[in-house]
Amino acid sequence: MPRTAETSESIDRATARFFKVLGDPTRIRIISLLTTGPKNVSEIVEQIGLSQARISTHLACLRWCEFVQAKKIGRQVEYSLNDPSIEHLLALAKQLSSVREQHLASCTRIGPDWI
Template sequence: MRELNTASLDSVTQTEIYAKFFHGLSNPTRFKIVEALLDQEMNVSQLVDAIGASQSQVSNQLACLKWCGYVTSRQEGKYILYRISDERVRTILQLAKEIVADNAEHIRCCTRM
């Protein structure tokens, strides 16, 4: 995958890319998939069982997560196994959980998002 040097972009474009990065985790199905993959590799069927979404939803969201660099895959026999592509994703989720724990009620009640 070709890397984009954000330093060469204007601040508006950088801001849009950062917002899109966080938007990648804003979909509940995508978030559940990423969370499920923190502990182990899984195939689509295992993810369907783990998060309770349909196979088409999981496949569609995995495609998005893979395209944007959150997850990667490898083939093992007849299965494609997915995993977190970068350990920093784990760190981001851990930090988010800590912030949410401190602000859960305000976030839950927010009507501006």
């Protein structure tokens, strides 16, 4: 069954949201950290160095979009990646973006302040 224009548009919207979730430095750092194995919230907070509240909302975002899984152990919650494909995707993206690292770093905002 061929896809209609509407369904491909709908997938594009989903894909854009998917990417938007990945489009935040803190969330990338969290995902990168989790590629080294499961971590509980305190460990993540310690590694990243932001407030627990901030980390927790970023984790909620990643959890909602199913990038990560949460497992409650006593009073801690252990987070882990829930799909190995994410690691592939991230590795590929890191490779592509590290080539352009300086260039991308010089772009502090999306919009007509390029140049």
